[in-house]
Amino acid sequence: ELDAIAAAAAAHPGLDVAICPPFPLIQAAVQRQPALAIGAQDCHTGTSGAHTGDVAAALIADVGGRYAIVGHSERRADHGEDDALVRAKAEAAIAAGLVAIVCVGETEAERDAGRAVAVVEGQLDGSVPPAGTGATLVVAYEPVWAIGTGRTPSAGDVGEMHGAIRARLQTLLGGEGAKVRILYGGSVKPANAAELMAVADVDGALVGGASLTAEQFVPIIAGAAG
C-alpha cells in the first residue's frame, strides 16, 4: 500500500502527502519510502527525562518523521488530553523540527446545541502554539461525530467552520495565521474528497480509514490535487 501511495504522491509534486502510522512502523515506513513524508499520531511534551511509554518528538525526528499529529479527538477522549497539554505537545513537536498537526472539533451534542464554532474557537485559543507559523503548524478540523461514521458536515457547515478557524488563527498568530493550512477530517472518502477540498479555507484532508488502502487513498490524493 505504501509503495502505491508514494507513487501517487510523487505524481503530484505540488501536494504535500504524509502518512502517519503507529509508532512502531514509522522507521520502516521512512526506510521503505524515503521521499514520502512520514509522521506520528502523537508525541510527548518533554525533551528528556523518565517518561516510560511516551515518545519524544526528537525521537520521531531522529527516525525520519516529519509530522506529529497532536490533540486528536481520540487522544483527547481516551487519554484526557486538554488544550494546554495539546499546546505543549505541539510546541515540543515544533522544537524538534516537526510540523505539528493540531486537531480540533466539536462533539455531536455541542453541534446540536449550536456551540460548534465556539467550542472550536476555544480549542484553538488553548491549543495553538503562539509561535506557530505557516511552515510549522497545520490545524485539522475534525468534528468528532464525523470520524469513522460515514457522516460529514455539509459543505456549507465546513465552510463556516473553516472561515471561523481562519479568522481565529489570524487573531492568534497575525499574518502567519493566514498561511497555516487547515485540513478537514472525518469520513473523507474518494466520493466526497474533491467537494470537501473545494470549500474555501479547506487546504487539505486528514484521512483515517480511507488512508489505509491505496485503492481508497490514491483517488483522494487525486481529488485533492483537483
Ligand SMILES: O=C(CO)COP(=O)(O)O
Ligand atoms: O480521525 C480521522 C483521521 O485522523 C478521521 O478518520 P476517518 O477518515 O476514518 O473518519
